[in-house]
Amino acid sequence: MTIQEVQERRTQKAFLEVPRIIYLDDNTWVCPFDKEIESIFDPKKNVYFEHGEAARWLLYDDRQQLIGRVAAFIDRKSCEKHDQPTGGMGFFECIHDQEAANLLFDTTREWLKAKGMEAMDGPVNFGETDKYWGLLVDGFTHPSYEIAYNHPYYQELFESYGFQTYFRQEGFHLDVTEPLPPRFERIAQRVASNPEYEFKHFSWKDADRFVQDFVTVFNEAWATFKENFEPLEVSYIKKTLKKAKAILDEEFVWLAYSKGKPIAIYLMYPDVNLILKHLNGRLNLPAMLKFIYLKRKRTMTRARGVLMGVIPAYQSRGIEAGIILNLVRVFERKPHYTEIEFSWVGDFNPKMRKIFMSVGCKSVKHYITYRYLFDRKAEFKRYPIPGDDEK
Numbered sequence: 001m002t003i004q005e006v007q008e009r010r011t012q013k014a015f016l017e018v019p020r021i022i023y024l025d026d027n028t029w030v031c032p033f034d035k036e037i038e039s040i041f042d043p044k045k046n047v048y049f050e051h052g053e054a055a056r057w058l059l060y061d062d063r064q065q066l067i068g069r070v071a072a073f074i075d076r077k078s079c080e081k082h083d084q085p086t087g088g089m090g091f092f093e094c095i096h097d098q099e100a101a102n103l104l105f106d107t108t109r110e111w112l113k114a115k116g117m118e119a120m121d122g123p124v125n126f127g128e129t130d131k132y133w134g135l136l137v138d139g140f141t142h143p144s145y146e147i148a149y150n151h152p153y154y155q156e157l158f159e160s161y162g163f164q165t166y167f168r169q170e171g172f173h174l175d176v177t178e179p180l181p182p183r184f185e186r187i188a189q190r191v192a193s194n195p196e197y198e199f200k201h202f203s204w205k206d207a208d209r210f211v212q213d214f215v216t217v218f219n220e221a222w223a224t225f226k227e228n229f230e231p232l233e234v235s236y237i238k239k240t241l242k243k244a245k246a247i248l249d250e251e252f253v254w255l256a257y258s259k260g261k262p263i264a265i266y267l268m269y270p271d272v273n274l275i276l277k278h279l280n281g282r283l284n285l286p287a288m289l290k291f292i293y294l295k296r297k298r299t300m301t302r303a304r305g306v307l308m309g310v311i312p313a314y315q316s317r318g319i320e321a322g323i324i325l326n327l328v329r330v331f332e333r334k335p336h337y338t339e340i341e342f343s344w345v346g347d348f349n350p351k352m353r354k355i356f357m358s359v360g361c362k363s364v365k366h367y368i369t370y371r372y373l374f375d376r377k378a379e380f381k382r383y384p385i386p387g388d389d390e391k
Contacts, residue, residue: 001059002059003058003060003103003107004057004058005055005057006041006056006058015056015069016034016037018066018068018093019031020281021067022068022095022151023151026151028140028143029143029149030143030149031276031281032146033276033281033282034281034282037091040091040125040126040127041054041056046127048127051075051076052073052076052077052126053115054126055071055072055111056071056091057070057104059094059103059104067097068093068100068101068104069093069104070089070090070091070105070107070108071089071091071108072087072089072107072112073087073090074112074115075087075126077230078230082119083381084118085118086119086120086121087112087115087117087120087121088120088121088124088125088126089121089122089123090122090126090132092150092154093150094154094157096151098156098160101157101160102161105161109372113374119373120372120374121166121370121372122369122370122372123135123148123150123370124369132148133148133169133367133369134148134169134344135148135154135158135368136149136150136366136367137152139364139365139366140152141364141365142273142302144271144273144304144341144343145269145276147341147344148367155368159370162376163370164370164371165368165369165370166370166371166382166383167346167368167385168366168367168369169346169366169369170347170353170365171341171342171344171345171363171365171366171367172341172357172361172362172363173340173361173362174341174342174356174359174361175338175360176327176337176338176339177338178360180328180360181358181359181360184360185325187318188318188322188325191317191321192322192326196259197258197322198256198260199322199326200254200255201250201251201253201254201255201326201330202241202248202250202251202253203250204250210253211238211241212234213262214237214262215233215234217262217311218232218265218307219231220311220312221265221311222309247269247270249269249270249334252269252270253266253267253268254266256310256319263310263314264308265309266305266307268303268305268340270303270304270337271303272300274299274300274301275291275295275300278294301337302337302340302341303340304342304343305340305342305343308320308342308352315351321355327340343365348383348386350385350386369383
């Protein structure tokens, strides 16, 4: 077996081909857009290169056939927030062979170690935590857009190498054709009718004000998760929304206000994977025409909830219930949507898990974000879960 670093166009194309080989016989897997994956490793398109660096490799067998790939990255803004300088590894794909996996893991470890890192988390993204984060270990059903999907045997490859569970994540599904649980609906109605609160969905004509309010809430609500928190910038959200304009539904993005002050946010997209399933990662002219046709045909019957957050001062007041009630009303007007997938919720956020369960969600997918300490004698510490220190 041989390892080759991705450095030029030929190897870049090969990096994109590896998953097509690995999942050739897996009808559940959905190929992401090649351009989307490639943009993650493009310093001109990924802002994380402003404070980080990345490298990636291909793995060939003795007949020079592609059998794996992996990437390693360092985010200088966050790597020092851990007990030890910690880098990331991700975009791992590999045949069912421990020796092959070990060679990929060893390569990322040595690259990170040479740059001063003492641990690596994986599989993670060189970017936002809501994309390609964690290893799927249970619930190998249809993957949502930008959510991790992999073969079941990957868990064995990671754990046999020595990766340990850093935190666990859950994906929840909500059948929007079913009525809300009575108790939850009572809370939601009470909050929605309270004159102190106002709920507004996004609109392109008021995009500048909305984006500013969105960033304000995000940076206050997520600051409590210090280890993985990076403040959002207005320019980044504008760019994200603009990129998603082809599929974004204005009524899928919400803000809650208290006496005019932004206090909560919710972001959701139609699950474009239901269309990508038919495109095999390409977006040439025939694929674009097919995309438009499938969109008009209302092929997207599932939505993906990306994030929900409430600033600390307004938590436990039922604000989330008010947002969900507004979403229910939206789906009543758009009956071709039947399901929402909320992905993901970490085990370090039991409050959000409780909210999803109270609305009638089912926990259907489970992921693990692993950590590997380079010093095998060092003490391993799991990501802290609220309340554990009180037990």
